[in-house]
Amino acid sequence: MTEGLLVLEDGTTCRGRAIGAKGTSFGEIVFNTAMSGYQEVLTDPSYAGQIVVMTAAHVGNYGVRRDEAESEKVHVAGFLARDFPERWSGTGGEESLGSYLEEAGVVGLHGLDTRALVRHIRTKGAMRAGVSTEIAEPTELLRLVLESPPMIGADLALGVSPTRCSVFPAERERFHVAAIDYGMKRNIVRLLNRAGCRVTVFPATASAQAILNADPDGIFLSNGPGDPAALGAQIRTIEALVGRRPIFGICLGHQLLGLALGGKTFKLKFGHRGANHPVADLRTRAVAITSQNHGFAVDPGSLSSEVEPTHQNLNDGTLEGFRHKTLPVLAAQFHPEASPGPHDANVLFDSFIEAMEASSEARVPRPESRTRVL
Numbered sequence: 001m002t003e004g005l006l007v008l009e010d011g012t013t014c015r016g017r018a019i020g021a022k023g024t025s026f027g028e029i030v031f032n033t034a035m036s037g038y039q040e041v042l043t044d045p046s047y048a049g050q051i052v053v054m055t056a057a058h059v060g061n062y063g064v065r066r067d068e069a070e071s072e073k074v075h076v077a078g079f080l081a082r083d084f085p086e087r088w089s090g091t092g093g094e095e096s097l098g099s100y101l102e103e104a105g106v107v108g109l110h111g112l113d114t115r116a117l118v119r120h121i122r123t124k125g126a127m128r129a130g131v132s133t134e135i136a137e138p139t140e141l142l143r144l145v146l147e148s149p150p151m152i153g154a155d156l157a158l159g160v161s162p163t164r165c166s167v168f169p170a171e172r173e174r175f176h177v178a179a180i181d182y183g184m185k186r187n188i189v190r191l192l193n194r195a196g197c198r199v200t201v202f203p204a205t206a207s208a209q210a211i212l213n214a215d216p217d218g219i220f221l222s223n224g225p226g227d228p229a230a231l232g233a234q235i236r237t238i239e240a241l242v243g244r245r246p247i248f249g250i251c252l253g254h255q256l257l258g259l260a261l262g263g264k265t266f267k268l269k270f271g272h273r274g275a276n277h278p279v280a281d282l283r284t285r286a287v288a289i290t291s292q293n294h295g296f297a298v299d300p301g302s303l304s305s306e307v308e309p310t311h312q313n314l315n316d317g318t319l320e321g322f323r324h325k326t327l328p329v330l331a332a333q334f335h336p337e338a339s340p341g342p343h344d345a346n347v348l349f350d351s352f353i354e355a356m357e358a359s360s361e362a363r364v365p366r367p368e369s370r371t372r373v374l
Contacts, residue, residue: 004018009127011138014113028051031052031118036062037339038060039068044293045185049151049225050225058082058085060085060088070185070187153227166201168193177356185223217359218248221248228259247329254322255297270295272293274341275289275290275341279311279321291335292333297319299319310330319333336348
C-alpha cells in the first residue's frame with residue numbers, strides 16, 4: 001500500500017495511506033463537518049484550490065454515483081479522512097471512492113488522526129499545505145508548500161467558470177433568470193427550473209450589457225472559490241446590474257454583492273464547511289440548519305445604512321445574509337440549494353421568485369431552443 005505525506009506551511013507533518021491518484025498537489029487545507037455527501041463536496045467548484053479534511057470517521061461507505069455529481073469534474077486539490085473503506089455498499093453505488101479519485105487525478109490520504117489535524121486547523125487557522133505520494137522528505141515538500149500561492153488574492157472563480165453561455169429551460173416557464181456562474185452547482189439550476197425559471201448561465205467574465213441584452217426577469221449570482229476581493233471586474237459588473245433587475249446571490253455571490261454595495265470582505269480563520277451550520281433569520285428568529293462552504297465573509301460594519309442584515313451564524317456571529325432596503329437585492333452566505341445538506345433554507349429561492357413577481361420588469365419569457373440536460 002502506497003504511503004502518502006501531508007505537510008502544512010507551519011511545518012506540521014502527517015503520514016498516511018494513499019488512495020486515488022499518485023502525485024503531488026497543493027492548496028489551502030480546510031475541514032468539512034458533513035457526515036455524508038462526499039461526492040457533492042468533491043464536485044463542488046467552490047472547493048477548487050483546497051485540500052479537504054472530512055471530520056466524519058468513515059468516508060466512501062456508499063460508493064459513488066455519476067448522477068450525484070454537482071459539476072462535471074472533481075475540483076478539490078486533495079482529499080483526507082480517517083478511513084476510506086476499501087469495500088463499499090449501497091444500492092445505487094457505481095464505483096468506489098478510490099477509483100473515482102484516481103480517475104479524477106486527485107490524491108487521497110487516510111489513516112490520519114483527523115481529530116488532531118482538525119483541532120490544529122481550528123487553532124492555527126486554514127493554511128497552505130501539500131499532499132504527496134512522490135515526495136517522502138517533509139522539508140522538501142514544505143519548501144514547495146511555501147512557494148505555492150496563498151488563498152488571499154486568488155481569483156479561482158475565473159478558472160472554474162464556463163467559457164460560454166448555456167440555456168436550461170423549465171417545463172412551465174414563468175420567468176427567465178440570468179445566472180452568473182462563478183462555480184455554480186447543478187442543484188441550483190434544478191431548483192430554479194422546478195420553480196418555473198428558464199436559466200441562462202453566463203460566464204463570470206460576461207459584461208453587464210450582455211446579461212441585460214438577454215432580457216432576464218432576475219439575476220442570480222452563484223457560489224464559487226477564491227478571494228472575492230480579487231474579482232474586481234466582476235464586482236464592477238454587479239455594480240452596473242444592481243437596480244436593473246432583482247438579484248439573488250449566494251456564497252461567493254453574496255460576498256461579491258456586498259463588495260458591489262460598498263462593503264468589505266475578510267478571511268475567516270478556518271471558514272465554515274459542512275451541512276450542519278445553524279443560521280438565525282434576524283426578522284423571524286427562526287433557525288435553519290444550513291450547508292456551508294466559504295472561507296471569506298462580508299463585514300457587516302462596512303455596509304451602508306441602505307443594507308439590512310437578514311441572517312446571522314449562531315456559531316460565530318458572522319453575517320450570513322442581507323437585503324437592500326429599497327432595491328430587490330437578496331444575498332445569503334450559506335447554500336440554500338444544499339447538495340449535500342438539509343433543505344431548511346430552500347425558501348430563499350421562493351423569496352427570489354417573489355421579487356421577480358413584484359418587479360415591474362417581470363414578464364413571461366419566450367421559449368428558447370434545445371439545450372443540454374443537467
